[in-house]
Amino acid sequence: MDKFETKGQEVDPSKPETIPKFIDELPIPRVLKPKMKANDKPHYYEIEMKEAKHQFHKLFPPTTIWGYNGTYPGPTIKVQRNQTIKVKWMNHLPEKHFLPIDRSLHGAADSPDVRTVVHVHGANVASESDGHPEAWFTTNFSQRGSTFKQKIYQYTNNQRSATLWYHDHAIGITRLNVYAGLAGFFLIHDPREDNLQLPKGKYDIPLMIQDKSFQADGALFYPENTNPPVSINPSVVPAFNGNTIVVNGKIWPYLRVEPRKYRFRLLNASNTNAYTLRFDNDHPFYQISTDGGLLSKPVELNSLPLEPAERSDIIIDFTNLKGETFILRNTNDDGDLSIIMQFKVNLPLSEKDTSDIPNFLCSDHSFDISSVQRNRLLTLSASTDHFNRPMLLLDHRMWDDPVTEKPVLNSVEIWKFINLTPFPHPIHVHLVQFKLINRRPFDIDRFNQDGFIQYTGPAREPELYERGWKDTIKVEPGTVTSIIMRFENHIGDYVWHCHILEHEDHDMMRPIKVIKE
Ligand code: C2O
Numbered sequence: 001m002d003k004f005e006t007k008g009q010e011v012d013p014s015k016p017e018t019i020p021k022f023i024d025e026l027p028i029p030r031v032l033k034p035k036m037k038a039n040d041k042p043h044y045y046e047i048e049m050k051e052a053k054h055q056f057h058k059l060f061p062p063t064t065i066w067g068y069n070g071t072y073p074g075p076t077i078k079v080q081r082n083q084t085i086k087v088k089w090m091n092h093l094p095e096k097h098f099l100p101i102d103r104s105l106h107g108a109a110d111s112p113d114v115r116t117v118v119h120v121h122g123a124n125v126a127s128e129s130d131g132h133p134e135a136w137f138t139t140n141f142s143q144r145g146s147t148f149k150q151k152i153y154q155y156t157n158n159q160r161s162a163t164l165w166y167h168d169h170a171i172g173i174t175r176l177n178v179y180a181g182l183a184g185f186f187l188i189h190d191p192r193e194d195n196l197q198l199p200k201g202k203y204d205i206p207l208m209i210q211d212k213s214f215q216a217d218g219a220l221f222y223p224e225n226t227n228p229p230v231s232i233n234p235s236v237v238p239a240f241n242g243n244t245i246v247v248n249g250k251i252w253p254y255l256r257v258e259p260r261k262y263r264f265r266l267l268n269a270s271n272t273n274a275y276t277l278r279f280d281n282d283h284p285f286y287q288i289s290t291d292g293g294l295l296s297k298p299v300e301l302n303s304l305p306l307e308p309a310e311r312s313d314i315i316i317d318f319t320n321l322k323g324e325t326f327i328l329r330n331t332n333d334d335g336d337l338s339i340i341m342q343f344k345v346n347l348p349l350s351e352k353d354t355s356d357i358p359n360f361l362c363s364d365h366s367f368d369i370s371s372v373q374r375n376r377l378l379t380l381s382a383s384t385d386h387f388n389r390p391m392l393l394l395d396h397r398m399w400d401d402p403v404t405e406k407p408v409l410n411s412v413e414i415w416k417f418i419n420l421t422p423f424p425h426p427i428h429v430h431l432v433q434f435k436l437i438n439r440r441p442f443d444i445d446r447f448n449q450d451g452f453i454q455y456t457g458p459a460r461e462p463e464l465y466e467r468g469w470k471d472t473i474k475v476e477p478g479t480v481t482s483i484i485m486r487f488e489n490h491i492g493d494y495v496w497h498c499h500i501l502e503h504e505d506h507d508m509m510r511p512i513k514v515i516k517e
């Protein structure tokens with residue numbers, strides 16, 4: 001086994017306690033340039049999925065990853081609101097996966113191991129461009145008679161400015177493909193937001209937070225089996241927790257900043273882990289947006305929870321912190337995952353800080369409850385599969401059971417997620433941005449399939465940090481979590497699922513079909 005030594009200290013990538021922190025500077029993923037740009041035509045981009053070597057830490061040997069254009073994170077796609085773009089997604093990955101495949105999962109038995117499909121998370125797009133889990137394509141295999149090596153997707157970006165992200169979504173294998181490195185930012189800007197004098201340009205920094213584990217030789221580690229039979233371990237649920245934190249592709253990095261305001265676009269792109277972020281000097285920050293765009297006004301916070309796939313843009317003011325060094329922490333953990341990254345306020349101020357934290361950000365609208373066409377009660381529950389392994393379900397159904405959620409185009413619906421499991425799930429709905437109505441505790445033991453719910457307390461209002469547009473929401477155990485949304489602009493096949501990727505792959509994902517009346 002190789003060991004990588006530095007100054008007498010032995011670094012073993014498989015042992016987080018041997019990995020020195022704050023060695024690598026935070027990289028900023030580069031913004032992708034279109035291949036073709038014509039005034040009257042959609043900008044055209046090409047992105048190639050490739051195997052590549054990536055340096056996670058200065059003292060590690062290079063690690064094999066799968067990356068969009070061979071980079072991890074992938075390049076940032078940056079667009080203006082209402083600017084249509086086309087992206088040709090090309091699968092140039094090898095034929096063999098470098099992470100262990102579980103052939104018993106949906107889609108994995110009779111499909112090639114290496115299959116990909118790209119989804120822009122949070123986007124309102126036509127069904128053909130949404131990256132449906134079964135619309136995968138491979139390097140050299142064919143599906144239903146036709147051969148795909150690439151797909152051209154179109155994004156109209158007809159929605160509020162927001163921090164979206166793109167990632168792999170292939171059936172039964174999403175957890176491996178995202179873990180391998182297939183994730184990047186997709187940022188929508190709009191002139192109204194640009195007028196707000198929020199920190200911009202090099203003071204507007206996306207932070208993709210993931211957890212990873214490594215083998216001693218520096219290779220990515222992912223377990224053979226994330227869900228052993230319940231007879232072996234009855235408390236186990238499909239999950240993966242890494243033992244290092246990786247931000248924008250570097251393990252426990254640092255960032256040098258100027259004494260001024262910065263905007264950070266926080267994204268939890270982890271498979272399973274949820275974080276609660278807090279600066280170690282308890283420095284306050286201002287949340288300005290949720291998943292789907294700006295809040296109506298900034299919210300001052302000291303701590304911010306982020307479930308898998310959730311985004312939150314914050315502004316932090318380093319003006320009076322010149323010379324200081326502090327750490328962004330995760331208070332959900334007291335071990336290796338308790339540290340995210342370090343900030344050093346040691347750059348000179350390069351220009352006067354004219355940015356602002358405005359009192360008012362954006363006009364907001366709420367839904368008129370009387371316009372609701374449909375209320376759905378949807379359970380989250382645990383079960384076991386044919387191999388007596390744990391499995392999680394939505395609506396007590398599996399992925400390939402017939403579609404039951406068929407909202408009418410442009411209709412408003414309320415979905416009530418009834419969590420019958422003992423842990424939280426970040427539930428994500430494609431196509432829409434929704435609003436959280438409330439969470440209400442109920443008696444799990446008295447719930448029955450006719451939909452009888454015995455509430456045990458009053459409804460809880462959304463937390464301060466989740467009052468904006470959301471596409472992913474934490475559904476806490478023992479609560480009924482209600483959301484409201486309009487199925488806008490597109491008909492066709494979409495999905496909703498838990499964004500814990502180990503849950504999504506087995507089997508916490510269901511189809512949605514948006515239909516014409
Ligand atoms: Cu972020 Cu259906 O995915």
Ligand code: CU
Nearest residue numbers: 120121122430
């Ligand atoms: Cu999505």
Ligand code: CU
Nearest residue numbers: 425498500503
């Ligand atoms: Cu889940």
